[in-house]
Amino acid sequence: MMLDAFAPTPPEWTRQAIHAYDRFCCPKCGASSLEAVQVWINRRSPVLGEDRRRKWQEFYLCHCSCAWWAWSSDRPPTVVKINC
Numbered sequence: 457m458m459l460d461a462f463a464p465t466p467p468e469w470t471r472q473a474i475h476a477y478d479r480f481c482c483p484k485c486g487a488s489s490l491e492a493v494q495v496w497i498n499r500r501s502p503v504l505g506e507d508r509r510r511k512w513q514e515f516y517l518c519h520c521s522c523a524w525w526a527w528s529s530d531r532p533p534t535v536v537k538i539n540c
C-alpha cells in the first residue's frame with residue numbers, strides 16, 4: 457500500500473486518533489512513531505506554538521491498531537532511538 461503522509465484529506469483512521477500528550481509514542485502499547493504502519497500529517501492547519509514556530513498535528517496508526525496524534529514540535533529528532 458502506498459503511504460501518502462501529505463494527502464489533502466484526512467484518512468478515515470485519523471478520526472479516532474487519541475492525543476498522545478505526555479510522550480511521543482503510542483499511548484496504548486508504547487511503540488514509537490517510527491514503527492507506525494500509517495502516517496498522516498495535517499499540513500493544512502499549522503498552529504503557532506509558544507516559541508512562534510509553526511507546528512502541526514501528526515497522526516500515526518500503530519501496528520496495535522491504535523490511532524494517535526501529537527504536535528510536530530514535540531517529535532524528538534529521528535536520529536535518536538526512541539524508547540518510551
Ligand SMILES: [Zn+2]
Pocket residue numbers: 482483484485486487518519520521522
Ligand atoms: Zn500501539
